[in-house]
Amino acid sequence: MGAPGVDGLGDVVRVLRQWQYDAGPVQLHPGDVGWFWRFGAQRTAAATRTWSRAGKVLAVGLLDGAELLRLAFAPQALRDEELARQVVEDVSAPERGVLFEGRAYVEAPTGALVQDLLLKDGWASGEPWTPLRCDLGGPVSDPGVRVEVIGPEQAHEWAAVLRASFDGSTFTDERWRAMAAGAPYVDARCLVVRNERGEAVAAVTVWSAGEGRLGLIEPMGVHRAHRGHGYGRAVTFAAARALQQLGSSSVVVCTPSSNVGAVATYRSAGLEQLPERRDLYRNAS
Known part of the structure; x- marks a missing residue:
């Protein structure tokens, strides 16, 4: 070791x-x-x-x-x-x-x-824990919402959505910058979904492992003030599209089985529920 x-x-x-x-x-x-x-x-x-x-x-x-x-x-x-x-x-x-x-x-x-x-x-x-997976060899549904790729100038918005998505989160734009400076981020994208008023309502990071390999969603969150409007499903579609553009063969995510809302959201976006681990x-x- x-x-x-x-x-x-x-x-x-x-x-x-x-x-x-x-x-x-x-x-x-x-x-x-x-x-x-x-x-x-x-x-x-x-x-x-x-x-x-x-x-x-x-x-x-x-x-x-x-x-x-x-x-x-x-x-x-x-x-x-x-x-x-x-x-x-x-x-x-x-x-x-x-x-x-x-x-x-x-x-x-x-x-x-x-x-x-x-x-x-x-x-x-x-x-x-429940893993979920979707093949990216075919068409991926349009998210039907405005999606933006986040860079350093919007890091504070992405961080704010993440904090508002997870209880106890202390994520900051400084942590976003540290993450974006890492070697794995070369094959990654951070996305936000915006509502009709232009507010950032959901956030996700996708990580490609290279052409023809399995891509990962980690993390994904919907602002607690904007839940119940389908933004989780929309941002999952956006994540799958981004990974497809990065060359990933499929997308995978893993969530606690007790988080039935997250499992339902991913399934609604076309991810197949795999055996629990x-x-x-x-x-x-």
């Missing part, structure tokens, strides 16, 4: 791009790293872990907060026993600096051997 440092983050993002394909499992995406980059390159590097063999990266982890490790694996390494045992050893030993002592969570792709080994090691299944967790000792 290693930490790439700021200079190595670009290589990590390139590796993650290569692992995103339509037939593969939903897993840590370069866009997830890009969204975390809102905290700056130094914190992103400090939160990133890699597992390698013979100089080749086979797994990448992102410490998304103090308690959650999100994982991705190279396609050929999903069931690699040596690798899985090493990851389990590293995440189960607090002194290795991956997860702290006490309650902790691991998000691993469906079918990864590391899930089986963690369950055998006493970890338990957590709350369900669950994080694994261990309780405080």
Whole structure:
């Protein structure tokens, strides 16, 4: 296990791009790293872990907060026993600096051997999440609203919509600028939907992993004062169109299954609901 440092983050993002394909499992995406980059390159590097063999990266982890490790694996390494045992050893030993002592969570792709080994090691299944996906090989519906791509001059508007979409959000335009300066943002777009009065009412960021690869929505929000007017559906259509223009083969998003409104919104925009997935967790000792 290693930490790439700021200079190595670009290589990590390139590796993650290569692992995103339509037939593969939903897993840590370069866009997830890009969204975390809102905290700056130094914190992103400090939160990133890699597992390698013979100089080749086979797994990448992102410490998304103090308690959650999100994982991705190279396609050929999903069931690699040596690798899985090493990851389990590293995440189960607090002194290795991956997860702290006490309650902790691991998000691993469906079918990864590391899930089986963690369950055998006493970890338990957590709350369900719902992935949703839509193929972008055909036409995507027109959002039917005014959509703008956001640049630095409109960052404050995008940030304001996001704050008004999520309780407790402290997102700022400075964080937007930090995110936009990150390596993954080369293949990303931030969009806002405006109502008939020109007010920004919904916001989304889309992350492409490159031509012919799986694209990600993270995050998407509708201003709490403008809900119930179809803006969530409209901004999802806008996100799918933007990813299609960036060359993505499909779009994926993952939301807590308990957020039935979000699941319904994505389904109304044509995304197919995939089987639920669950994080694994261990309780405080």
